[in-house]
Amino acid sequence: MKAALPGKGKKAKTDATEEIWNLRLYVxxxxxxxxxxxxxxxxxxxxxxxxxxxxxxxxxxxNPQLAKGDQIIAIPTLVRKLPEPLKKIIGDLANTERVLVxxxxxxxxx
Amino acid sequence: MVKEKHDxxxxxxxxxxxxxxxxxxxxxxxxxxxxxxxxxxGSGKTLLAMEFLMRGAxxxxxxxxxxxxxxxxxxxxxxFISLGFDLPDMVSRGLIATDHVKIERSEVEExxxxxxxxxxxxxxxxxxxxxxxxxxxxTIEALFSGLSNAAILRAELRRLFxxxxxxxxxxxxxxxxxxxxxxxxxxxxxxxxxxxxxDFRIQEQISTRRLRIVKYRGSSHGSDEYPFLIxxxxxxxxxxxxxxxxxxxxxxxxxxGVPKLDAMLAGKGFYRGSTILVSGTAGTGKTSLAxxxxxxxxxxxxxxxxxxxxxxxxxxxxxxxxxxIDLARWVKKGLLKFHAARPSLYGLxxxxxxxxxxxxxxxxxxxxxxxxxxxxxxxxxxxxxxxxTRLIDYLKMKQISTFLTDLTxxxxxxxxxxxxxxxxxxxxxxxxDIELNGERNRGLYILKSRGMAHSNQIQEFLLTNQGIGLIDxxxxxxxxxxxxxxxxxxxxxxxxxxxxxxxxxxxxxxQESKRKVLEAKIAALRAEFDVESxxxxxxxxxxxxxxxxxxxxxxxxxxxxxxxxxxPQAKRSKKKRKGE
Numbered sequence: 001m002k003a004a005l006p007g008k009g010k011k012a013k014t015d016a017t018e019e020i021w022n023l024r025l026y027v028x029x030x031x032x033x034x035x036x037x038x039x040x041x042x043x044x045x046x047x048x049x050x051x052x053x054x055x056x057x058x059x060x061x062x063n064p065q066l067a068k069g070d071q072i073i074a075i076p077t078l079v080r081k082l083p084e085p086l087k088k089i090i091g092d093l094a095n096t097e098r099v100l101v102x103x104x105x106x107x108x109x110x
Numbered sequence: 111m112v113k114e115k116h117d118x119x120x121x122x123x124x125x126x127x128x129x130x131x132x133x134x135x136x137x138x139x140x141x142x143x144x145x146x147x148x149x150x151x152g153s154g155k156t157l158l159a160m161e162f163l164m165r166g167a168x169x170x171x172x173x174x175x176x177x178x179x180x181x182x183x184x185x186x187x188x189x190f191i192s193l194g195f196d197l198p199d200m201v202s203r204g205l206i207a208t209d210h211v212k213i214e215r216s217e218v219e220e221x222x223x224x225x226x227x228x229x230x231x232x233x234x235x236x237x238x239x240x241x242x243x244x245x246x247x248x249t250i251e252a253l254f255s256g257l258s259n260a261a262i263l264r265a266e267l268r269r270l271f272x273x274x275x276x277x278x279x280x281x282x283x284x285x286x287x288x289x290x291x292x293x294x295x296x297x298x299x300x301x302x303x304x305x306x307x308x309d310f311r312i313q314e315q316i317s318t319r320r321l322r323i324v325k326y327r328g329s330s331h332g333s334d335e336y337p338f339l340i341x342x343x344x345x346x347x348x349x350x351x352x353x354x355x356x357x358x359x360x361x362x363x364x365x366x367g368v369p370k371l372d373a374m375l376a377g378k379g380f381y382r383g384s385t386i387l388v389s390g391t392a393g394t395g396k397t398s399l400a401x402x403x404x405x406x407x408x409x410x411x412x413x414x415x416x417x418x419x420x421x422x423x424x425x426x427x428x429x430x431x432x433x434x435i436d437l438a439r440w441v442k443k444g445l446l447k448f449h450a451a452r453p454s455l456y457g458l459x460x461x462x463x464x465x466x467x468x469x470x471x472x473x474x475x476x477x478x479x480x481x482x483x484x485x486x487x488x489x490x491x492x493x494x495x496x497x498x499t500r501l502i503d504y505l506k507m508k509q510i511s512t513f514l515t516d517l518t519x520x521x522x523x524x525x526x527x528x529x530x531x532x533x534x535x536x537x538x539x540x541x542x543d544i545e546l547n548g549e550r551n552r553g554l555y556i557l558k559s560r561g562m563a564h565s566n567q568i569q570e571f572l573l574t575n576q577g578i579g580l581i582d583x584x585x586x587x588x589x590x591x592x593x594x595x596x597x598x599x600x601x602x603x604x605x606x607x608x609x610x611x612x613x614x615x616x617x618x619x620x621q622e623s624k625r626k627v628l629e630a631k632i633a634a635l636r637a638e639f640d641v642e643s644x645x646x647x648x649x650x651x652x653x654x655x656x657x658x659x660x661x662x663x664x665x666x667x668x669x670x671x672x673x674x675x676x677x678p679q680a681k682r683s684k685k686k687r688k689g690e
Binding site: 026092 | 219226231232253
């Protein structure tokens, strides 16, 4: 769960994608919501950001002090560290549309 | 802080250390449970919560977590400094942990299911890091504006409060007042144990903060609205109903500072811890009497607190210097403390909160309010009575002798204006004008003095450069006289007495001279008599001589007739001498 996985698969569709998407997913233990969120995130990234994203999963049960830094209150929370600006999406990421809007991917790809 | 003993320990209570709050909650907030403090903007919720945490850490050895949803840690530190608490230092000593929870709705997108486990983890982490026993969440309602899924929020809040209870945290949750509900988002639904409402209202341009315990499950509590004060030392709440009539009483007497007045009060003065009221119109010497009492207290080494509502302390010190009372030395020694304020500065209740606060700080044995009537005018009669009852009960509990002056109005009955408070007064002195013969004099008498045989005489009250003097007023010849009339009467009496004495002296002298005259007469008569006797004696001698000469002459004549009558004279004289 806490592995940082570089994406692979299809190339990105746009040219403004030299940078790496640095995403951080905060969870608290392997709850169903967390697992769902991770699976959803993985799927979206593979579809839209293949090859240029990095997902870092942080388990707050193991590192509770990290919650303060990114102002985490809800679980699960996805934080887009890069590219700037910082964005947060809370919830299990079930609604792909909203995740894309939240991460600002739709505009990039569209 | 007076901590009340509470024998029922079914519900553990967590002392807040906030002045007055522990009294009205009978021991503090419910231990191990959350308490909701709600109120409008600027009503002092955060401050109260902060003080709860700080006092817990410093006075009760209970570290605390301050989780703020509104202010950054820097702002928080500034707020704490304003109460005199060094937050960074407390944090570094592990007494307080702070966490600023920031929710920016614009940065957050919500999609699908979530919970607030992150918040729990942060709070749990903060609690564990210092072994906290107290928690403040200020203001957790911010979550509602930061997150849109109210259903999740409500469920999570319920879980949060349950969780806090399970962890045994004594928590304060603050909430903004709503229109019809206690809090805008109905937090009172979740916090069922204790709800405190803070209120900030303005009446006649004077603001008063009030606190009310809306509910306190499983505990009795004061149910009134209590005024409270926020100052550089934090929150002070004035307990109202927690006092009763079971205070201790003293049989010790303390001097009034005027020996003659002591004499009028059973010879010993006021009872310690009693309440004394001096009524009088303007310029009858109330302040002088009050400062004399203060001076006497300081002479005994007692501490005296003087609330001046009319004059500045310096003016009082200067003025009292003119009647020979040096108050400046007591101020310098720290025995006398002045507290001057305009009565209109704030509301009646706030004055009383101030009284409480200053009394707690200074701990005096003698407490003077000069004059209390200015306060009385600030409220309605019932308000005044209830408030003064509380104040006097409080002072009696603390065995503080209270001296109140009361300015009555010209023309009105002296007793009238104070009738609201007369039942609270133990010793009531009246100063009144006595107008007579075109001058005004002061008279003093004791209207009542509980528990002692006191004088019923009106005394003339004099202000001299040696202090206060009381003189028996003139009651001879069936009339009452004061001032120069008394003096004139006395002088007149003295003069006539003197005249009588002189008259007697004069008579004595007269008698004496008469005697002398008599003696002189006797002497003169005797002398006359002597002279007469002498003359008589001489005359007899002459006569005898004449007789003898006559006899001689007859003899001679006879002789001459016989002999030579031509030279009888010469011969006769020669013969007479020879014959002798």
